Amino acid sequence: MRFASIGSGSRGNATLISQGKTTLLVDCGFSARETEKRLQRLNINASDLSAIVVTHEHADHINGVRVLARKHKLPVFATAGTAGCLAADVAEYVTEFSCHETFNIGDIEVQPFPVPHDAREPSQFVFHNGQHKLGLLTDVGSITPIIEEHLTACDALLLEANHDRAMLDDGDYPEHLKYRVSGRLGHLNNVQSAKLLEKIDTSRLQHIVAMHLSEKNNSPNIVSPLFAQALECDQSWITIAQQDTGFDWRELTNG
Numbered sequence: 001m002r003f004a005s006i007g008s009g010s011r012g013n014a015t016l017i018s019q020g021k022t023t024l025l026v027d028c029g030f031s032a033r034e035t036e037k038r039l040q041r042l043n044i045n046a047s048d049l050s051a052i053v054v055t056h057e058h059a060d061h062i063n064g065v066r067v068l069a070r071k072h073k074l075p076v077f078a079t080a081g082t083a084g085c086l087a088a089d090v091a092e093y094v095t096e097f098s099c100h101e102t103f104n105i106g107d108i109e110v111q112p113f114p115v116p117h118d119a120r121e122p123s124q125f126v127f128h129n130g131q132h133k134l135g136l137l138t139d140v141g142s143i144t145p146i147i148e149e150h151l152t153a154c155d156a157l158l159l160e161a162n163h164d165r166a167m168l169d170d171g172d173y174p175e176h177l178k179y180r181v182s183g184r185l186g187h188l189n190n191v192q193s194a195k196l197l198e199k200i201d202t203s204r205l206q207h208i209v210a211m212h213l214s215e216k217n218n219s220p221n222i223v224s225p226l227f228a229q230a231l232e233c234d235q236s237w238i239t240i241a242q243q244d245t246g247f248d249w250r251e252l253t254n255g
């Protein structure tokens with residue numbers, strides 16, 4: 001199983017998970033045209049995608065879903081709550097899934113789980129290929145037992161580190177936005193994410209990527225040492241997903 005990102009952050013998100021002949025685009029927060037351009041950097045044609053899997057309806061996750069799905073006739077997987085927020089003319093491409101039931105798309109098993117975030121029916125995912133387990137968690141305001149249960153013993157983890165609490169508090173966001181971002185239905189701060197890493201089993205981890213960093217209220221220089229400390233590893237091992245470039249293909253290997 002391999003994975004990559006074409007961009008991560010509040011200006012757009014899209015992650016690729018690939019196994020055998022199956023390639024999933026998880027979220028499409030960029031315009032269809034921009035998505036196609038960025039996919040080319042990773043040697044992927046949008047028409048080669050197997051499906052778009054949507055986490056929730058916020059614009060930074062669905063901006064390009066409608067046009068990309070219609071143009072390339074791509075199946076779109078979403079919860080009923082999320083699907084209800086997508087444009088009506090994309091409905092014919094949508095397959096609804098339950099947050100509590102595992103399903104397969106081609107060679108990839110997709111295990112959704114519900115998360116606390118201020119959207120209709122947001123979910124995040126664990127992806128399996130029969131050998132490896134890859135966990136994705138962004139856009140979540142607080143850690144629940146269900147999240148810990150799903151993300152334990154992953155081989156790769158793509159984990160939100162949205163903001164540094166002090167930078168957010170001292171920054172120039174309006175009060176209501178500070179409240180929203182830091183709230184129980186907002187986004188994970190660095191310490192929340194590091195605590196999750198300390199709590200779950202990370203003994204199998206081959207890759208750790210910090211995702212959805214705020215450009216205003218966070219810095220890789222804060223995230224990397226914090227994650228390294230939580231994982232008792234070298235800072236150079238921590239990958240930071242970039243807003244403009246995401247990160248290049250990573251591969252899960254045996255042994």
Ligand SMILES: [Zn+2]
Pocket residue numbers: 009010013058060061139212
């Ligand atoms: Zn987001």
Ligand SMILES: [Zn+2]
Pocket residue numbers: 056058117119139
């Ligand atoms: Zn969101």
